[in-house]
Amino acid sequence: MFIIELIAPLALNGFVLWRLVRGVGDILFIVELIAPLALNGFVLWRLVRGVGGTPAPWRKRVAYIGLAASCLAYATPWFAFICILALWNSQRTINGMLFLEVAAAFAAVSLVLGAMSPKNVRVPLVASALCMIYLWLSIPIGILFFIVNPRSFM
Secondary structure: OHHHHHHHHHHHOHHHHHHHHHHHHHHHHHHHHHHHHHHHHHHHHHHHHOOOOOOOHHHHHHHHHHHHHHHHHHHHHHHHHHHHHHOOOOOOOOOHHHHHHHHHHHHHHHHHHHHOOOOOOHHHHHHHHHHHHHHHHHOOHHHHHHHHOHHHHO
């Protein structure tokens, strides 16, 4: 009975349900933006502190390179967006699709190197790369089109 009383207003008023779904989607997108940064910070903390034993030196170097690739994969599309905004009033444009391809390459490198990293940072580094790939795939196509061709919106 109590559950029906909670669901009935949502079923009767589609606007309330839509606002609830939209709010959850916004919160999940913010979590999706923050998750790679938090995972990269966690990986860096575990590598610097040496938590989980002493791995082979080459695995630790691989993890640092994978962490750098993951950070670059996160920063590259933001750099493209900032360049587009800086060049907005000039007649020059940049190839935004190239930036997205470079970000995807960095994420793929991070994914491969994360699989070869020490086991104490393997899962967070691979999860960070997968979050990165999911983040840039989940952005609506209109925003991606703006990054690729901003002059079409003028």
